[in-house]
Amino acid sequence: MGEIEKETPGANGDGKNLSTQELTLSMGPQHPATHGVLRLVLELDGETVTKCTPYVGYLHRGVEKLGENRTYLSALPLSDRLDYISSMANNVGYVNAVEKLFGIEAPERAKYIRTIMAEMTRISSHIIWVATHALDIGAMTVFLYSFREREWLLDLFEMTCGARLTVSYPRIGGVRNDVSQQFLDSLYEFTEEFPRRISEYETLIDQNRIWLKRTKGIGVISAKEAMNWGLTGATLRGSGVNYDVRKAFPYDAYDKVEFDVPLGTEGDVYDRYRCRMEELRQSNRIIRQCIEQLPKGPILAPEASKFVLPPKENLFKNMEPLIHHFVLLTKGPLTAPEGEIYCGSEVPKGELGFYIVSDGTGKPYRMRVRAPSFVHASVLPRLCEGGLVADVIANIGTIDIVLGECDR
Amino acid sequence: MNTKKIVKTIFMTEILQGMALTLKSLFSPAVTRQYPKEKRQPFPGFRGQHAFVRDAKTGKEKCIACGLCGAVCPSKCIYIYTKEDEETRKKTIDRYEIELLRCVYCAFCVEACPVGAIALTENYEYSDYSREALYMTKEKLLDNWDRFMAGPKGDEYFEKFWTPKQQSFRAHDDQAVFRPKGSNGAARPEADTRPEGVK
Numbered sequence: 001m002g003e004i005e006k007e008t009p010g011a012n013g014d015g016k017n018l019s020t021q022e023l024t025l026s027m028g029p030q031h032p033a034t035h036g037v038l039r040l041v042l043e044l045d046g047e048t049v050t051k052c053t054p055y056v057g058y059l060h061r062g063v064e065k066l067g068e069n070r071t072y073l074s075a076l077p078l079s080d081r082l083d084y085i086s087s088m089a090n091n092v093g094y095v096n097a098v099e100k101l102f103g104i105e106a107p108e109r110a111k112y113i114r115t116i117m118a119e120m121t122r123i124s125s126h127i128i129w130v131a132t133h134a135l136d137i138g139a140m141t142v143f144l145y146s147f148r149e150r151e152w153l154l155d156l157f158e159m160t161c162g163a164r165l166t167v168s169y170p171r172i173g174g175v176r177n178d179v180s181q182q183f184l185d186s187l188y189e190f191t192e193e194f195p196r197r198i199s200e201y202e203t204l205i206d207q208n209r210i211w212l213k214r215t216k217g218i219g220v221i222s223a224k225e226a227m228n229w230g231l232t233g234a235t236l237r238g239s240g241v242n243y244d245v246r247k248a249f250p251y252d253a254y255d256k257v258e259f260d261v262p263l264g265t266e267g268d269v270y271d272r273y274r275c276r277m278e279e280l281r282q283s284n285r286i287i288r289q290c291i292e293q294l295p296k297g298p299i300l301a302p303e304a305s306k307f308v309l310p311p312k313e314n315l316f317k318n319m320e321p322l323i324h325h326f327v328l329l330t331k332g333p334l335t336a337p338e339g340e341i342y343c344g345s346e347v348p349k350g351e352l353g354f355y356i357v358s359d360g361t362g363k364p365y366r367m368r369v370r371a372p373s374f375v376h377a378s379v380l381p382r383l384c385e386g387g388l389v390a391d392v393i394a395n396i397g398t399i400d401i402v403l404g405e406c407d408r
Numbered sequence: 409m410n411t412k413k414i415v416k417t418i419f420m421t422e423i424l425q426g427m428a429l430t431l432k433s434l435f436s437p438a439v440t441r442q443y444p445k446e447k448r449q450p451f452p453g454f455r456g457q458h459a460f461v462r463d464a465k466t467g468k469e470k471c472i473a474c475g476l477c478g479a480v481c482p483s484k485c486i487y488i489y490t491k492e493d494e495e496t497r498k499k500t501i502d503r504y505e506i507e508l509l510r511c512v513y514c515a516f517c518v519e520a521c522p523v524g525a526i527a528l529t530e531n532y533e534y535s536d537y538s539r540e541a542l543y544m545t546k547e548k549l550l551d552n553w554d555r556f557m558a559g560p561k562g563d564e565y566f567e568k569f570w571t572p573k574q575q576s577f578r579a580h581d582d583q584a585v586f587r588p589k590g591s592n593g594a595a596r597p598e599a600d601t602r603p604e605g606v607k
Contacts, residue, residue, distance in 0.1 A: 070482060071480075073480065073516070074480055074481070074482040074516065075482070076482075076514075077482045077483075077512050077514045077516075078482065080512075080514075081512075109579075109583075141426070141430055145433070148439050151439070155451075158450065158451050158454065159451045161453075161455075162451070162453040162454045162455040162515065162528070162569065163454075163455050163513060166512065166513070166514075168514040168515070168516075171572075174576070176519075176571055177568070177569065177571050177576070178576070178583060178584070179584055180584055181584040181587070183584065184584050184585070184586060184587075185587065188586070200429060203425050203426055203429050204426045204429060204430075205426075206422075207422035208422055208423060208426060209417075209420075209422065209423070291586045292586045293586075294584075294585055294586055295585075296579045296580075296583045296585060297578075297579045297583075298576065298577045298578050298579060299576050300572050300576045300577055301577075302577040302578070308572070309519065309572055310572075311572055311573055311574040311576065311577060312522075312524075312570055312571070312572065312573055313573065313574050314574070315522050316522070322522070325476075325520075325522060326474075326476065329476050329479055329480045329520045330476065330479040330480075
């Protein structure tokens, strides 16, 4: 944190006629509480923030442009690296968009597996959120406890796809490989255990008087304003707007499971916290139902042979699969239809949208990513201005941004 | 303000509850691992450092120099230089290099390889001070296979993780489904189902 003084204070020696002036404070990009490389330039009048300007772009890697130079399959790992703590949900959003463009559909079992994975991601992302948010505000114990549960989920990811964070698990037309029985048993045990762990976090902070003082009535945004700012996810639902992509435009197996969308009333930091804690319980519920309903069946669409890699056994038996294999990997699906598609999905941070323009070649002509973190970062001035400088941290935490996704 | 609230405020019940929880945790077993001393065994199919499959019959690499791994690689970190073998007149690899510092470990190269010539091993401890050490050549990759994947492990790897297989496209009996606890004979094993190391 660096301080920039506009001019030297006007002390006249006798201490009389002291002039007050605004202080410009550059917070970040290396500040531990800015959740990455966000830089805020704050203008302070004493303890009050008069102006707040977020500067983003420190983590810009050009994901959208990189996507234009890769085939639809090879662009999948780029979506891992948007919001790197919920990479599975990003993957699912991306493959859903591509499948919508191609006009193919994943088989039932693959849809259920994707739903399970996306909800596991939501739990692990929200766990990190409550951990770091509480740590920023000053409650350190939650941070230590929640990483314990996250480890379990990451181990389950590793068991299925071999990676813990950047998973690249779903495939266009299905998923990479099937889940094992050990995975299902372990995950079901997790869902039995997890509600108790949520109560533990809540015992630590939910009614804690310091927590309430730091969160209630801070960063209030009304429902109308929240909609006008384009907020999505729990940040929007904290203000009481009932919008959830999973309910509004169901994808994967979300129309086959029962869950509630928790809503806040006040639209302050505390209500958004309550929404996310309740979402943890709902995600847990979705996972349980998905495991119980999980059908047997193919995990890759057999009818979409123009877009899915052929089985390895057939490669040297027939010429056609071999040609498909080579063309799909080197040039991408050449039968991709022309057109444009927008497909939104509910990732832990909000609505992640992929807008893909296809010109009929194997690579996207344009891949636009509607990143919730970017939209949410833009609301920071609205939340911070007029508040105290200590609440800036609470406000950054409550909108739940990840700068990898914000800067793309 | 009712009495209950006054009592709560004075005696700080919510803070005491939190402190009781932390006190309880003090006596529960530790969940952390002392990493360099206690190593963690990754799950089968972990996507770690690469290896070149050594063919048991010929003792050489299996690679047929088709270049698909380099084509599909999202970070373009595989460099393949080919030549014609003077005896057999077949296309073989002259140099095969992987830049580990650019690799994103997506395992698309494994998926792309039509002959199963490249694998990702379970080795995750390969940090080094020089870039040269993280620039894999054909010899280093073959050496990796001998060190980490030789034997049944390598067979199992291609059995399970070299996808898609024919059975990915149809339903089969081995597929995992939900097993309720104690349901007709197919009870879940009593052993802890949690992954190793998670408490």
